[in-house]
Amino acid sequence: MRDTQQDLCSRYIKIFVVVACYWVVSIATVFVNKALLSSATVALEAPLFITWFQCIVSFTICSTLSLTGGIPGIFTFPKGTPWKIDVMRKVLPLSLMFTLMIATNNLCLKYVGVSFYYIGRSLTTVFNVIFSWVLIGQLTSLRCILCCLVIIFGFYLGVDQENLLGSFSLVGTIYGVLGSLMLSLYSIYTKKVLPHVNQQVWLLSYYNNAYSILLFIPLIVVNGELTILANYTNFHDPYFWFQMLIGGLCGFAIGYFTSLQIKVTSPLTHNISGTAKACAQTVIATQWYSETKNLLWWTSNVIVLCSSALYARFKQIEMEQNARKSNNEEKSLV
Incomplete structure (x- = not known):
């Protein structure tokens, strides 16, 4: 009995540590990226170049871990190479969505405040419902659709209040909506591509x-960042590269702790944790940047947060019901 209690206590401690690490890394990543994209200390108007460099850092880490097999005693990393034609043919379309997703996310963060960032990208759930129906014919229950309508209302209210407060950015909000759209497409097509990478x-x-790394190059050129990079004077500053490296490490770390949190808990718990983290992130941002928001602005955040959490719970219940129904049908056939 004592051993069982100790095992249970050990498991809860592990879950707490993982969730705490996810919160710290995720919130830190947003603030670090905001500093890189908008701060006067960096002063580099080349958001796609900054995102491209973060991809290089993540690729370098992944490549090293793939060669070594991971970190002994912590986690294993699968071996593989991205430079096979067959792999490129199957994964490259998804990588294009991935590239556009992280590009639009960082462009959104460049133009909007951290406190508004969650609202600006809050339509992912809505796009998930739309694309699941259009692309794979998956119907959504009425209560989940109602949650999406409430999310849209919360988004509208947030945009309206941000505009009244004088801090609204149309460009940033458009990038936020595009980021939500690309994240939704990426999530759906990831399920189709994962079997090709075991x-x-x-x-x-x-x-x-x-x-x-390759796909960002033409985007950087089209966005006119080559001229900006050619005239930038801080490339010799070690502190600049230190900030860039921290941003890249944060980008890699958030991927690791997201996967780890899902592994030690569940997808539902991850969604709830992410929703709660977004709430904490918003509160921290308003304090950090000394922003004053009115009651309706906070109401819009509560509406989006609660509706998103409720949607995740409804989907979880439906998945459990479908799983039980499938098991009962299999038993009846036997």
């Missing part, structure tokens, strides 16, 4: 970062 999430991340 269901290895880390291997898919490795390949995505490898191809993104």
Whole structure:
């Protein structure tokens, strides 16, 4: 009995530590990226170049871990190479979505405040419902659709209040909506591509970062960042590269702790944790940047947060019901 209690206590401690690490790393990543994209200390108006460099850092880490097999005693990393034609043919379309997703996310963060960032990207759930129906014919229950309608209302209210407060950015909000759209598409097509990499999430991340390094180059050119980079004077500053390296490490770490949190808990718990983390992130941002928000602005955040959490719970219940129904049908056939 005592051993069982100790095992249970040990498990809860592990879950607490993992969730805490996810919160710290995720919130830190947003603030670090905001500093890189908008701060006067960096002063580099080249958001796609900054994102491209982060992909290089993640690719370098993944490539090293793939060669070594991971970190002994901590986790194993699958072996593989992204430079096989067959792999490129199957994964490259998804990598294009991945590239556009992280590009639009960082562009959104560049133009909007951290406190508004969650609202700006809150339509992912809505796009998930739309694309699941359009692309794979998956119907959604009425109560989940109602949650999506409430999320849209919360998004509208947040945009309206941000505009009244004088801190609204149309460009940033458009990038936020595009980021939500690309994240939704990426999530749906990830399920189709994972079987081609033996269901290895880390291997898919490795390949995505490898191809993104190439895909970002024409985007950087089209965005006119080559001229900005040519005239930038801080490339010789070690502190600049230190900040860039920290941003890249944070980008890799958030991928690791996201996967780890799902592994030690569940997808539902991860969604709830992410929702709660977004709430904490918003509160921290308003304090950190000394922002004053009115009651309706906070109401919009509560509406989106609660509706998103309720949607996740409804989907979890439906998945459990479908699983029980399938098991009962299999037993009846036997």
